[in-house]
Amino acid sequence: MTSNEPSVVVAGGGSAGHVEPALATADAVRRLRPDARITALGTERGLDTRLIPARGYPLELIPPVPLPRKPNVDLAKLPLRVVRSVRRTRAVLREVGADVVVGFGGYVSLPAYLAAASMRLPIVVHEANARAGVANKVGARFARAVCAAVPGSGLAGAEVIGIPLRREITELDRAGLRAEARAHFGLDPQGPVLLVFGGSQGARSLNEAVSAAVPALTAAGVSVLHAHGPKNAPAIEAPGYHPLPYLERMDLAYAAADVALCRAGAMTVAEVSTVGLPAIYVPLPHGNGEQALNARPVVDAGGGLLVADADLTGETVSSLVTGLVGDPDRLAATAAAARRSGHAGADETLAATVLEAAGASVSGRTRT
Incomplete structure (x- = not known):
């Protein structure tokens, strides 16, 4: 990994509750490191194709991996879906030379975590909800750092930082x-x-x-x-x-x-x-x-x-x-x-954590 032009991949597709914190974090990474290359993972479902390009970030589509809440036919198809999605995600991570993956839960986070772990890339997890979902519970097992919006998320060792929000709100x-x-x-x-x-x-x-x-x-x-x-x-x-x-x-x-x-x-x-x-x-x-x-x-x-x-x-x-x-x-x-x-500085707190995991410098320092 290198502190020169860090390549950050954000995985927060699906609902606005996943996309908006991911984009707020991406914005904060760019404020801390204007040279950072940021790639967003998303799917054709939800708001990804509308919200992410509108904010100026390249979007790479991967097959979604919805996690069934109850045993059904979708559960039987899950392993194949995971394999296909992880394969595509690994290709994206190689193409962009990813230094770190930060996930926010949802359809794209599980394959992002599994692909990053298989490539030994640093992972940062952020949980916005009071109770963590399955994807973030899996991601936390491999993560370099785990952050949460509120106490009691169920993710061991999570640092409570709030939810990254866009500057129009925090300011x-x-x-x-x-x-x-x-x-x-x-x-x-x-x-x-x-x-x-x-x-x-x-x-x-x-x-x-x-x-x-x-x-x-x-x-x-x-x-x-x-x-x-x-x-x-x-x-x-x-x-x-x-x-x-x-x-x-x-x-x-x-x-x-x-x-x-x-x-x-x-x-x-x-x-x-x-x-x-x-x-x-x-x-x-x-x-x-x-x-x-x-x-x-x-x-x-x-x-x-x-x-x-x-x-x-x-x-x-x-x-x-x-x-x-x-x-x-x-x-x-x-x-x-x-x-x-409230936690008005959650975006930059998480961005600094992400850059630290990537071994990149912030404000002229190398965070280790």
């Missing part, structure tokens, strides 16, 4: 952008604003509860900026209620808001806490309870509230929101606690 000046952000969405420039979002497709329980809460909220002077999803147009209309199918500018949405009502996916919790936005987190009611665990460190630090999906009603939303915005000292304390619990 967001909410107060400085407040006027511009509110003008952008047509919001009241002075009164409190509730931001509601449930991911790109919205969330039914959040939509229903907010619709029920709008009369009480707007009567209390609270404007509502509601990203309801493209297929969930609300029936309610009211002055001060601003429904949108999707938020193209999340940075401005965060700047416009005083409180957020949202799910508790790993990326959501990381962004909302890093920008210092008090939040009411409503974890998904199904799965392994992972979303509640994602939000727990922020909530325990005083940076938000946790409400079970089954307990979410219009009355609950209006009571919690008006209680927060009606007490400026409490709102400010919650915002400060949220920001303290």
Whole structure:
């Protein structure tokens, strides 16, 4: 390995929850080492072919290796799929002269880890979720370094660093952008604003509860900026209620808001806490309870509230929101606690770890 023009391969394809941290890390590597050559591994599934080239990184496609959760016909096909994908990944690693592979879980990480291990290349693993998936559990066995977003991921020896986020979020000046952000969405420039979002497709329980809460909220002077999803147009209309199918500018949405009502996916919790936005987190009611665990460190630090999906009603939303915005000292304390619990420097922390694993220098030093 050499410290000259390090070749870094990022494996985080599939969902935005895997792709975005990978790209944020790639951006940070380039800030620390502008000469670094970065290659992204991805698949034709998911968002890879749209998000990765748009950020200016070369994308190498490999066959996806979805891991079945239950015994079925796909499980029987798994060994052959793994072999094919590892073979293709090894070819890519040779072509780009890879010095290190950093993986974020998902379809492409397992073959990336296995290919790198077979070639004795350094591996760095990052786990964004509260509970590690199978791919990262495998990768951690071979890894030079293991990092996680929150404690208790299940990966032994993981360093808790948070989730790498794009600079538009970590450097967001909410107060400085407040006027511009509110003008952008047509919001009241002075009164409190509730931001509601449930991911790109919205969330039914959040939509229903907010619709029920709008009369009480707007009567209390609270404007509502509601990203309801493209297929969930609300029936309610009211002055001060601003429904949108999707938020193209999340940075401005965060700047416009005083409180957020949202799910508790790993990326959501990381962004909302890093920008210092008090939040009411409503974890998904199904799965392994992972979303509640994602939000727990922020909530325990005083940076938000946790409400079970089954307990979410219009009355609950209006009571919690008006209680927060009606007490400026409490709102400010919650915002400060949220920001303290965030990890704004996770991108460069992970990038430095990756370059260290590759034996590359950072700021004129060789990290060993």
